[in-house]
Amino acid sequence: VTETLLERPAAPLLPSDLDTPAALIDLEVVRANITAMQRLASAAGVRLRPHVKTHKSVEIGRLQLAAGASGITAGTVGEAEVFAKAGFDDIFIAYPVWAGGPRGRRVRALHEAIRLRVGLDGARAADALATAVAGTRRPLEVLIEVDCGAGRSGVRPADAGDLARYAATLGLLPIGAFTYPGHGDASRDAREPASRDEVHALEMALASLRAAGLTPTVASAGSTPTAAFSGRPPVTELRPGEYVFNDVGKLRIGACGPGDLGLFVASTVVSDAVPDQVIVDAGTKTLGREGSETLGYGLVPAVRGGFLRRLNEYHGYLSVDRAEPRPKVGDVVAIAPNHVCPVVNLFDELIVHEGRQLLDRWPVDARGHLG
Ligand SMILES: Cc1ncc(COP(=O)(O)O)c(C=O)c1O
Numbered sequence: 001v002t003e004t005l006l007e008r009p010a011a012p013l014l015p016s017d018l019d020t021p022a023a024l025i026d027l028e029v030v031r032a033n034i035t036a037m038q039r040l041a042s043a044a045g046v047r048l049r050p051h052v053k054t055h056k057s058v059e060i061g062r063l064q065l066a067a068g069a070s071g072i073t074a075g076t077v078g079e080a081e082v083f084a085k086a087g088f089d090d091i092f093i094a095y096p097v098w099a100g101g102p103r104g105r106r107v108r109a110l111h112e113a114i115r116l117r118v119g120l121d122g123a124r125a126a127d128a129l130a131t132a133v134a135g136t137r138r139p140l141e142v143l144i145e146v147d148c149g150a151g152r153s154g155v156r157p158a159d160a161g162d163l164a165r166y167a168a169t170l171g172l173l174p175i176g177a178f179t180y181p182g183h184g185d186a187s188r189d190a191r192e193p194a195s196r197d198e199v200h201a202l203e204m205a206l207a208s209l210r211a212a213g214l215t216p217t218v219a220s221a222g223s224t225p226t227a228a229f230s231g232r233p234p235v236t237e238l239r240p241g242e243y244v245f246n247d248v249g250k251l252r253i254g255a256c257g258p259g260d261l262g263l264f265v266a267s268t269v270v271s272d273a274v275p276d277q278v279i280v281d282a283g284t285k286t287l288g289r290e291g292s293e294t295l296g297y298g299l300v301p302a303v304r305g306g307f308l309r310r311l312n313e314y315h316g317y318l319s320v321d322r323a324e325p326r327p328k329v330g331d332v333v334a335i336a337p338n339h340v341c342p343v344v345n346l347f348d349e350l351i352v353h354e355g356r357q358l359l360d361r362w363p364v365d366a367r368g369h370l371g
Helices: 027-044 058-066 077-085 101-113 123-132 157-169 188-211 248-252 340-344
Strands: 022-026 072-074 090-096 115-120 141-145 173-178 218-221 263-271 277-280 308-311 316-319 332-335 349-354 357-363
Touching: 022 027, 027 058, 027 349, 058 072, 058 077, 058 357, 072 077, 077 090, 077 101, 090 141, 101 115, 101 123, 115 123, 115 173, 123 157, 141 157, 157 173, 157 188, 173 188, 188 218, 263 340
Parallel strands: 022 349, 072 090, 090 115, 115 141, 141 173, 173 218
Antiparallel strands: 022 263, 263 277, 263 332, 277 316, 308 316, 349 357
């Protein structure tokens, strides 16, 4: 495994007597991450609308609102439904929502229940949204998605005005634009240029909306890797999600420090039959498969140089250098995931602790609400 970290995290303190594999969140770290991101947004004079796809947890969403978030971002209608049911009343689904069929009825119900905004990047989607909410009391607010270089979804910034005007003729209410700078995740050096791309794309999108005769009030930007740079005009809100827990991917690109990892997977050593490795009870069913043979599939701070080198469904292969002591069968080790979001979606609950003290268990409320 190639070591690409400037500084490895320390092994976290965990409560004893854990049944594994388990997802543990250190509340002190999570609270500090929430506070730090809120401060960053507030100091920049922009609103924070955290993306809840990372934690999918009503309790953590409440911590984010209590810290000053202006609302939340969801990735699916299902996530929005779960949080709306729990009392969250201002939700932006930052996704090119297709509101045909049953999903159209769900969008309509959400729109009638809370302040809902949805993403829009095409005329057919606008038709479906307009049909879904036809005859409701208020117009549905939409944000035009523009592509700032990630090449995923979103119209060209200069085309935002045309789409917004079309949406308005259908009775939708275009209030601005949003973009996601996914290319800021690529490396340490990619973050700042991706931030420039997103700010520039939003500038162009707002100009295009104005040229179409509209008065945009929202310019919504991503993301954990770019958040430190993107809180500047014309951006009005930031939508980072992963900052709440962080992960090895964020550590590699310098988007967090080694003390900012809020979630570890506790896993038990179940076999030392093969020399120079131990097997832990966390495989792809626990960690997903984000990683590679060269980057590893999760970092184990308790073992010097320790990464999971390979995963089967229920087996994780932790290589241990011959000169190092091997963890014993029955020992519990903490694994920092490469990418935390899919890991959370594999667990029913998060075990909440502060150091060795076990505090609570919180359900992953929106787990599996994928559409
Ligand atoms: C549209 C959108 N907004 C915001 C985010 C949050 O960014 P991050 O995961 O870097 O915190 C994502 C993440 O995938 C996203 O897709």
